[in-house]
Amino acid sequence: MALEHAILVSLLEKPGSGYELARRFDRSIGYFWTATHQQIYRVLKRMESDGLLAVRGLPQQDRPDKKEYSVMGPGRAALSQWLHEPIEPESIRHDLAVKIRGAAFDDPSALIREVERHRQVHSDRLAHYLAGELRDFTGPAAPTPLDAGQELQHVVLRGGIAYERMTIAWLDDVLATLRRLGMSHPRA
Amino acid sequence: MALEHAILVSLLEKPGSGYELARRFDRSIGYFWTATHQQIYRVLKRMESDGLLAVRGLPQQDRPDKKEYSVMGPGRAALSQWLHEPIEPESIRHDLAVKIRGAAFDDPSALIREVERHRQVHSDRLAHYLAGELRDFTGPAAPTPLDAGQELQHVVLRGGIAYERMTIAWLDDVLATLRRLGMSHPRA
């Protein structure tokens, strides 16, 4: 149930509405966690009724009202408790790897375009992460020195960068393998 | 719904029972997909009633009967169709990254043992993958030349190896960062 905790972290970094959270989950938090607005609204409601969050209705001019959530004492305590509990190291769930092994029972060369498309997506993500790193942490406009929260955000971002770089290199390996097999066995 | 397809791939590689599949999902297939026996039994039953799989009851001496599943024509067709459909590049779900950012609101040094434990798990996985690579693909007992299926299994395994190596390096970066913050801010 880490979505709850990811929301607590994000709201501690800055209070906001469900809609704003959903956008953060498409951006910085999205480097390591994804969530749709449906999930977020549902969990926010539960967390509020559990007393972890406070909600403040903000009537706005020219657009629908929004509800700004912020973390209460029990929310902070719940996060702290979770931080002290051990969690399971994650295991991967990689559809593309299933497809690659499945290619042994189909035409391997048919996968090449798909793998190229994935490579492009990861390459775009890498560029996006690197731009963010320059903007927030290593560029001339970045604060110096960084505070603890920023250092931790930076090390998480470095993880995202390392992940994308590793993935791109692996997809190149996959492409080379598929092309090699496609040449020697034009039709499997 | 890639569990279904992972099962098809695994049963095409070799027919087997639900129990055997569950063990494969703890081993080679588990490099990139996990599933419990509950999930597997449930999906096998559905796939059989959908006509994707054939089942053969094997009475055994000295132990409970087992049901051996194998892929039928429609199952192979379903896999082939899926292989030709584009899939979304996955996004990460990394609890540990949530914890690391959360450490800004708690004592960062409390996370060090947790990160060290994760590093150990990934290091063990890497050793396990490398042993498997030597046994099945690069060692003296490995078949030469490898057929297409084995080449594809190998490139997937290389992906697992690259992932673990990257993760270990990142966790070292995380540990260095946490230790640095722990020194300059003994209590956050």
Added chain:
DNA sequence: TCCTCATATGCAACTCGTTGCATAGCCAAG
């Protein structure tokens, strides 16, 4: 003898996550 482990399958209840749809006002482009 009893306990645990390994094989082998399964139900029931639950939470988590996704998808489609609905509402509602404003703005800008065509």
Added chain:
DNA sequence: CTTGGCTATGCAACGAGTTGCATATGAGGA
């Protein structure tokens, strides 16, 4: 003037995944 996009929230239904428990047999150890 209608279509689509952005802000902002939400319901309903479904599918995916987890956890706890139940059943059955035989082997080996305490």
